[in-house]
Amino acid sequence: MAEPMKQFEVHTIVPLNVAGLDVSITNSTVWMAISATVLAGFFTLAFARPSVVPSRAQSVGELLFSLIDDLAHSIIGHESKSFMPLVFSLFGFIATMNLLGMFVVPFTPTSQLAVTATLAMLTIAIVVVVGFWKNGFGFFKLFVPSGVPIALLPLMVPIEIISFLVRPLTLALRLFGNMLGGHVVLNIFGSFVVSLGLLGLAGGVATLGFLGAGVALGSVVALLALEFIVAFLQAFVFAALTCVYLNDVVNLHSH
Amino acid sequence: MAEATAETTATSEAPAKGSGGMPQFDFAVWPGQIVWALIIFVSLYVVLSRVLLPRVRAALEARAAKISGDMDEARRLRAEAQVQADAAAKEIADARLRAQRTASEAKAKSADEAKARQATLEADLNARISDAEVKIRASRDQAMTNVRSIAADTVVAISEKLTGEAPAAAAVEQALTAVSSAN
Numbered sequence: 260m261a262e263p264m265k266q267f268e269v270h271t272i273v274p275l276n277v278a279g280l281d282v283s284i285t286n287s288t289v290w291m292a293i294s295a296t297v298l299a300g301f302f303t304l305a306f307a308r309p310s311v312v313p314s315r316a317q318s319v320g321e322l323l324f325s326l327i328d329d330l331a332h333s334i335i336g337h338e339s340k341s342f343m344p345l346v347f348s349l350f351g352f353i354a355t356m357n358l359l360g361m362f363v364v365p366f367t368p369t370s371q372l373a374v375t376a377t378l379a380m381l382t383i384a385i386v387v388v389v390g391f392w393k394n395g396f397g398f399f400k401l402f403v404p405s406g407v408p409i410a411l412l413p414l415m416v417p418i419e420i421i422s423f424l425v426r427p428l429t430l431a432l433r434l435f436g437n438m439l440g441g442h443v444v445l446n447i448f449g450s451f452v453v454s455l456g457l458l459g460l461a462g463g464v465a466t467l468g469f470l471g472a473g474v475a476l477g478s479v480v481a482l483l484a485l486e487f488i489v490a491f492l493q494a495f496v497f498a499a500l501t502c503v504y505l506n507d508v509v510n511l512h513s514h
Numbered sequence: 515m516a517e518a519t520a521e522t523t524a525t526s527e528a529p530a531k532g533s534g535g536m537p538q539f540d541f542a543v544w545p546g547q548i549v550w551a552l553i554i555f556v557s558l559y560v561v562l563s564r565v566l567l568p569r570v571r572a573a574l575e576a577r578a579a580k581i582s583g584d585m586d587e588a589r590r591l592r593a594e595a596q597v598q599a600d601a602a603a604k605e606i607a608d609a610r611l612r613a614q615r616t617a618s619e620a621k622a623k624s625a626d627e628a629k630a631r632q633a634t635l636e637a638d639l640n641a642r643i644s645d646a647e648v649k650i651r652a653s654r655d656q657a658m659t660n661v662r663s664i665a666a667d668t669v670v671a672i673s674e675k676l677t678g679e680a681p682a683a684a685a686v687e688q689a690l691t692a693v694s695s696a697n
Contacts, residue, residue: 264536269543280545287543287549295558302566309573312578319572324570344563351560372538373547378555439538 263446267370267439288375290366294355323351329514334502335509342505345385349378350498357438357490361483369493370432370438379430382501390508400511430500437493441486448482451475666689 273284305316311343313321327347331339353369360367368374390398401414452475459468537543666686673681 269540271535280549281542282546282549284550285543285546287547288554291551291554295554299558299561299566302562302570302620306573307568309569309576311577313573313577321574324567324574328571338683343521344567345559347567348555348559348562351562352555367550368547370538371547373544376582377548377551393554435538439536457556486654512541 263443266366266442266446269371270443272490284473286366287368287371289330291356291374293365293366294359294368295352297359298351298355323347326495330495330499331502334499335506337338338487338509339502342389342502342509346498346501346505349493349501352432352493353378355492357494358487360442361487361490365383367438367442369434370442375435375438376427376431377499378434379427382497383427383505384429386504386508390511391467393509394511397511398508401507426500426504434493434497437489441482441489445479445482445486448475448479452479481511662690662694 269285269287270288271283271285275283301316302320305314305320309317322349326510327350328339328343331343331346335342356367356369356374359365360369387398390401394400402416402423404415404419452472455468455472455475457468458465459470459472461468471482666683669682669686669689670680673679673686
């Protein structure tokens with residue numbers, strides 16, 4: 260049985276050590292860079308010569324842009340324009356990493372908790388910074404839900420604080436878990452195809468192994484389609500939650 | 515997966531993940547990934563927010579402006595066409611009214627003329643009819659007197675043949691009067 264976890268191993272490609280910190284270039288960092296380059300390259304090419312009647316690539320770019328622009332606007336409201344590039348960068352970066360990871364050769368950086376946790380912490384850090392920048396110390400009103408009886412506040416405030424602190428954790432784990440799980444399941448079903456097929460070669464009753472290999476192959480195909488959806492959807496969910504968290508601090512007064 | 519590089523580097527990293535757990539929890543590779551993730555994401559954000567996304571928004575806004583401009587132009591042209599269509603409709607209505615008036619005038623005129631001609635013809639015919647009636651009456655009277663004289667002559671001739679002598683004219687006249695009054 261192949262090891263389903265082997266695909267997540269991080270290998271050093273160019274060893275690098277800065278101030279005692281191991282910041283080597285690894286397969287994970289290389290594929291992050293490739294994903295970012297693919298995304299930026301796509302938009303550079305698609306909008307090299309934008310026209311009123313769009314080319315196919317321009318249509319796709321506009322579609323993705325509108326998807327996130329509308330999402331940000333529907334959640335954050337009229338101030339969404341200044342946050343849309345951030346939300347779009349998160350969405351595009353994660354979606355590109357996820358989708359590239361669906362192919363055999365690329366490594367999937369979003370299956371690394373280190374990467375998803377970094378993006379989640381960065382998102383929450385930006386939310387906190389924006390919160391203080393917009394509201395000053397009024398930011399702490401985020402933890403005091405309005406319309407709650409004073410007597411309940413000692414209970415509610417700790418709950419709100421915990422729920423806020425859990426946000427980066429859920430943000431990181433949701434993406435990480437989805438990518439990890441999808442890749443592991445695909446790997447296991449894929450290895451079933453091979454091992455059951457080899458078993459079938461033995462002949463006799465073992466010929467039934469071909470049947471099992473066929474079922475496993477069908478499952479792989481179906482799961483692959485599902486994982487493509489998940490790859491896109493998780494990027495969208497990350498973007499949507501970023502919008503929700505930003506909305507909490509941008510429109511704090513309306514809480 | 516690049517198996518070749520995997521094999522070469524796996525040996526050097528083997529001690530770090532010797533426990534057989536998930537490679538993601540090998541914290542030795544965290545700092546590099548965190549630092550690079552931040553560097554790459556921030557660069558991507560700068561490129562997207564400064565250069566690429568404004569281009570997309572500009573393209574979308576250019577299209578929206580073009581569409582609304584075209585719509586305004588179309589609306590203006592439609593209004594213009596409406597005005598012209600109204601003017602044309604009014605002209606047609608005027609022309610129809612004029613034509614109707616002309617037609618009814620012509621009809622009335624021709625009816626008057628026909629009536630006048632009919633009246634003269636009728637008068638002419640009536641005059642000729644009465645003339646003819648007068649003539650007919652005259653010739654009938656003429657004929658009646660002729661019939662009487664023929665009858666008298668016949669009576670005279672028959673009586674002469676039968677009796678051999680001509681009756682007196684007065685007697686014939688008397689008998690004829692008696693017969694004609696008996697009739």
